[in-house]
Amino acid sequence: MEINTIEIFLVIRYIFFVYAITTIGSYIVLAIISATETIAYMKKNSFVNYKEILSSTIAPSISIIAPAYNESLNIIENVRSLLSNHYVNYDVIIVNDGSKDDSLEKLIKAYDLIKVDFLVNEQIPTKPLRAGIFKSTNPAFEKLIVVDKENGGKADALNTGLNLSNNKYVACIDVDCLLLEEALQKMVKPFLESTDTKVIAAGGVIRIANSCIIKDGKLIDVNLPKKMLEKGQILEYIRAFLLGRMAWSRLNGLLVISGAFGMFDKKIAIEVGGYDTKTVGEDMEIIVRMRGFMEEQKEKYKVAYIPDPLCWTEAPDNYKIFISQRNRWTRGTIETLRKHRKIGFNRKYRSMGLLSYPYWLFFERLAPLIEVLGLLYFGILVALKQVRWDYTAAFIIMAYLFTVLFSIVAILSEELTYHQYKKKGIGFNLLKIAFLEPFAVHPFIVYSAVVGNIDYYFNKKKKWGEMTRKGMTNTEKK
Amino acid sequence: MSELQKIVLAEDNSLLSSLLKFRLEKEGYKLLIADNGKKAIELIEEHKPELILTDIMMPFISGLEVISHVRYKLNMLTPIIVFSAAGQEEIVLKAFNLGATDFMSKPFSPNELVIRIKRLLR
Amino acid sequence: MNNEQSFFEYLQNSPPIIELVWLMISIFLLSIFISIIYLKYLRSHLRNNERIRGTYQMKYELNLITYLYSGNEDQEISPQQQIIINKLKKDLSDPFKRSIIVLTLLKLKNEISGELDESIQKLYFQTGLINFAISKLRSKKWYVVAKGVRELTQFHIKEVHDEVITLINHPKNEVRKEMQLYLVNLFSFKGLDFLDLLQTPLSEWDQIQLLEVLQRFDDQQVFDIKPWLKSSNDTVVIFALKLADIYIQFQAKEDLIELLAHKNEKIRIELLNVLGNLNIIVAKSIVMSNFSECSQEEQIAFFKMMEKMPESDDEPFLLEYIHHENFEIKLSALKNLKMINSSTFNIHKHLGTDPDFIRIVEFLEHN
Numbered sequence: 001m002e003i004n005t006i007e008i009f010l011v012i013r014y015i016f017f018v019y020a021i022t023t024i025g026s027y028i029v030l031a032i033i034s035a036t037e038t039i040a041y042m043k044k045n046s047f048v049n050y051k052e053i054l055s056s057t058i059a060p061s062i063s064i065i066a067p068a069y070n071e072s073l074n075i076i077e078n079v080r081s082l083l084s085n086h087y088v089n090y091d092v093i094i095v096n097d098g099s100k101d102d103s104l105e106k107l108i109k110a111y112d113l114i115k116v117d118f119l120v121n122e123q124i125p126t127k128p129l130r131a132g133i134f135k136s137t138n139p140a141f142e143k144l145i146v147v148d149k150e151n152g153g154k155a156d157a158l159n160t161g162l163n164l165s166n167n168k169y170v171a172c173i174d175v176d177c178l179l180l181e182e183a184l185q186k187m188v189k190p191f192l193e194s195t196d197t198k199v200i201a202a203g204g205v206i207r208i209a210n211s212c213i214i215k216d217g218k219l220i221d222v223n224l225p226k227k228m229l230e231k232g233q234i235l236e237y238i239r240a241f242l243l244g245r246m247a248w249s250r251l252n253g254l255l256v257i258s259g260a261f262g263m264f265d266k267k268i269a270i271e272v273g274g275y276d277t278k279t280v281g282e283d284m285e286i287i288v289r290m291r292g293f294m295e296e297q298k299e300k301y302k303v304a305y306i307p308d309p310l311c312w313t314e315a316p317d318n319y320k321i322f323i324s325q326r327n328r329w330t331r332g333t334i335e336t337l338r339k340h341r342k343i344g345f346n347r348k349y350r351s352m353g354l355l356s357y358p359y360w361l362f363f364e365r366l367a368p369l370i371e372v373l374g375l376l377y378f379g380i381l382v383a384l385k386q387v388r389w390d391y392t393a394a395f396i397i398m399a400y401l402f403t404v405l406f407s408i409v410a411i412l413s414e415e416l417t418y419h420q421y422k423k424k425g426i427g428f429n430l431l432k433i434a435f436l437e438p439f440a441v442h443p444f445i446v447y448s449a450v451v452g453n454i455d456y457y458f459n460k461k462k463k464w465g466e467m468t469r470k471g472m473t474n475t476e477k478k
Numbered sequence: 479m480s481e482l483q484k485i486v487l488a489e490d491n492s493l494l495s496s497l498l499k500f501r502l503e504k505e506g507y508k509l510l511i512a513d514n515g516k517k518a519i520e521l522i523e524e525h526k527p528e529l530i531l532t533d534i535m536m537p538f539i540s541g542l543e544v545i546s547h548v549r550y551k552l553n554m555l556t557p558i559i560v561f562s563a564a565g566q567e568e569i570v571l572k573a574f575n576l577g578a579t580d581f582m583s584k585p586f587s588p589n590e591l592v593i594r595i596k597r598l599l600r
Numbered sequence: 601m602n603n604e605q606s607f608f609e610y611l612q613n614s615p616p617i618i619e620l621v622w623l624m625i626s627i628f629l630l631s632i633f634i635s636i637i638y639l640k641y642l643r644s645h646l647r648n649n650e651r652i653r654g655t656y657q658m659k660y661e662l663n664l665i666t667y668l669y670s671g672n673e674d675q676e677i678s679p680q681q682q683i684i685i686n687k688l689k690k691d692l693s694d695p696f697k698r699s700i701i702v703l704t705l706l707k708l709k710n711e712i713s714g715e716l717d718e719s720i721q722k723l724y725f726q727t728g729l730i731n732f733a734i735s736k737l738r739s740k741k742w743y744v745v746a747k748g749v750r751e752l753t754q755f756h757i758k759e760v761h762d763e764v765i766t767l768i769n770h771p772k773n774e775v776r777k778e779m780q781l782y783l784v785n786l787f788s789f790k791g792l793d794f795l796d797l798l799q800t801p802l803s804e805w806d807q808i809q810l811l812e813v814l815q816r817f818d819d820q821q822v823f824d825i826k827p828w829l830k831s832s833n834d835t836v837v838i839f840a841l842k843l844a845d846i847y848i849q850f851q852a853k854e855d856l857i858e859l860l861a862h863k864n865e866k867i868r869i870e871l872l873n874v875l876g877n878l879n880i881i882v883a884k885s886i887v888m889s890n891f892s893e894c895s896q897e898e899q900i901a902f903f904k905m906m907e908k909m910p911e912s913d914d915e916p917f918l919l920e921y922i923h924h925e926n927f928e929i930k931l932s933a934l935k936n937l938k939m940i941n942s943s944t945f946n947i948h949k950h951l952g953t954d955p956d957f958i959r960i961v962e963f964l965e966h967n
């Protein structure tokens with residue numbers, strides 16, 4: 001009996017230790033891969049002249065699809081910003097997803113819209129139209145299409161846009177995102193460049209626009225916000241996009257491209273059935289499904305990734321909204337991984353099944369749970385007076401320093417590539433966040449992930465409430 | 479001598495606009511420079527220029543919108559010359575439909591621009 | 601001192617795993633320390649660079665405008681111009697300043713033509729900037745070579761043609777791309793000759809860029825797409841098809857029709873589009889004869905082609921497809937039918953029951 005418990009403790013301890021070491025190891029490997037990929041990308045793109053292709057009418061057509069739910073406050077400005085992209089061959093489809101405010105009236109007035117006859121090939125079933133489809137009588141806004149439909153959630157609105165689009169590529173974005181003018185041609189480039197591999201989707205980087213000055217739909221000045229929560233997220237995004245995703249794109253293992261800005265090959269997106277309206281993580285789910293589909297077809301394919309800061313959006317600036325956003329992300333991840341569990345550890349899906357899926361499962365999906373379990377286990381040890389405090393301290397210091405180091409490497413890589421935070425003093429500020437974030441922001445991330453798990457397994461009603469509203473990051477924060 | 483004739487120039491290449499400003503002011507015009515469409519519209523509303531020069535590709539409000547604003551919102555008949563890049567024929571057609579007076583395809587010769595301006599402002 | 605000693609003693613008495621942890625801690629600490637110092641240096645370096653860049657840019661822009669307007673008609677180069685040339689020459693040895701000068705020249709060169717453009721060109725030669733670009737061609741780093749070729753393209757330096765053409769088989773895609781752009785930018789349709797030799801694929805992005813460049817030339821002088829239509833490089837065939845479409849290469853009609861039997865589906869689909877635009881009607885009966893063997897995508901492309909050249913003879917064929925399960929085929933067949941014979945359309949429009957059919961008919965009646 002005695003010996004048994006000791007053995008169990010030993011085994012548990014080993015599991016935690018091995019997990020910690022593999023986590024650290026995987027982060028180091030990802031950082032190295034990301035560094036090589038970043039260097040290659042910067043060299044390759046340092047002399048591309050995007051101006052040469054932006055005005056081309058031969059360039060393939062793109063639709064921007066932007067769902068909107070009760071966005072009346074800023075919709076006019078947001079649409080204007082979307083219409084000012086420097087690409088020629090594109091249109092903008094605004095899907096008014098059953099808004100209860102005066103979004104539609106405002107759009108009609110500002111852009112001289114009239115109802116038009118529009119034949120839609122309904123390849124993906126969606127909620128029916130409400131007021132119909134509108135276009136502008138002013139030739140200056142001929143790129144604009146506004147669809148008014150009954151409320152069905154973000155995924156349903158995006159599907160409506162997919163049905164409506166007559167173009168080869170679709171860019172799905174959040175309506176309140178600020179897209180830089182060269183965003184479309186930079187995103188479409190990988191699709192056009194590749195000759196032997198089919199590019200099925202391309203993901204962009206999301207940058208945080210809090211406290212930045214935006215005038216006339218243009219990013220004028222980049223600032224670092226004041227609140228710890230906002231700053232923590234900035235650091236988190238830099239880490240995730242510049243180190244994590246960059247490395248995964250090199251391995252062609254990206255399982256998610258951000259719902260706030262991603263581009264798709266429309267034909268394949270429709271062929272797999274469009275967005276799943278039954279999940280809160282539709283942006284991750286569609287990529288996993290499209291990849292799975294391509295693997296099953298045994299076609300050579302790629303999910304591309306563009307690290308340039310092309311899309312800026314507001315991040316939650318209070319803990320309540322932040323927690324509910326992360327809670328939703330957690331559930332989205334769980335749903336997607338569960339729905340596609342046949343891919344995991346399946347050799348038929350090659351690196352997707354053997355590398356990407358397991359990584360997501362262990363280091364994204366389970367990480368917060370293991371962290372909490374670790375704390376519980378530690379609590380038990382404390383209660384049993386089994387703790388060697390000096391060893392504990394050593395481990396905690398090591399883990400903390402590694403986290404800080406990883407953040408600083410991320411900051412360095414941002415400085416060496418895009419250097420967006422130019423102002424004096426921000427460097428010191430970013431460093432400060434690197435040291436403080438593990439205490440100030442991280443606990444809330446873990447907390448919301450745990451609540452997300454609980455909600456997923458025990459509180460199914462919550463999901464449906466969200467789905468029919470909008471289930472979006474951005475509604476709540478304004 | 480009467481007041482100088484005013485020209486609003488909307489162009490986001492600062493070097494080109496200072497070059498044209500230099501050149502056209504030597505010809506005896508007063509130049510008002512905007513680096514985007516929105517500022518151009520503000521200048522037009524405020525100064526009621528005799529001529530408008532606008533690039534088509536501009537941040538935020540495009541040249542097309544400037545034309546449409548001048549013709550339909552302000553109901554002004556001011557001559558408008560559009561600058562377009564090569565391969566933008568379709569947009570140029572749209573510009574003419576909206577009421578542009580003339581167009582010049584980039585790269586263009588500033589001398590030729592001066593001749594056209596003189597003809598329009600005679 | 602004492603403390604330190606006891607710490608080492610402590611470590612020696614710890615299990616190896618704890619020793620390892622302390623080793624990691626010291627490595628991490630050291631790395632953090634180095635990174636912070638580097639970050640500090642990097643940020644101030646970048647900030648200074650930007651500030652200096654701004655100042656120089658303004659200075660060179662002003663120099664350039666003064667240079668351009670201080671020419672006179674009697675002299676090749678006026679004394680005032682010579683002063684500016686000498687000033688710029690002095691700054692060339694610094695690669696940082698040199699790159700700003702080149703950028704300043706280009707900022708204007710892309711936008712203006714005529715006399716002023718010639719003056720800029722003269723400046724490029726007189727300052728000796730051209731020599732720096734040419735020397736880049738011999739670099740061992742591929743991106744330096746690519747940048748060199750690009751600059752020579754931008755300044756239209758035809759004299760280095762023989763040297764640039766040697767890059768045709770450069771292992772790096774980016775270099776080949778720059779070389780192709782150089783040829784087409786400077787020698788227009790004649791520059792396309794490289795297609796005869798091209799083994800590597802020409803991506804859609806490359807094709808668009810080349811076509812964009814070609815559109816700037818008015819001289820649509822004779823060029824023969826026939827050999828490219830027969831190329832073993834499929835991307836060259838597709839590119840030739842795009843050329844046939846844009847430059848209405850009707851004389852290649854026979855070769856185009858032959859391509860209907862090409863094994864690559866992508867080529868056949870692009871071809872149907874081109875045949876429609878060129879109004880090559882004979883192609884219709886050829887495709888119709890083995891229509892059922894075509895993939896659905898090809899069938900859709902064929903219907904789109906038929907819409908471009910409606911003929912009343914097509915009626916029986918169209919009637920077979922107005923109830924096709926595919927939305928696009930159905931739509932195209934009905935649309936075409938309405939175009940060629942509205943009375944047949946009016947008879948058949950009541951004969952469909954599926955909702956798509958009804959929606960399409962309704963739409964076609966209103967538009």
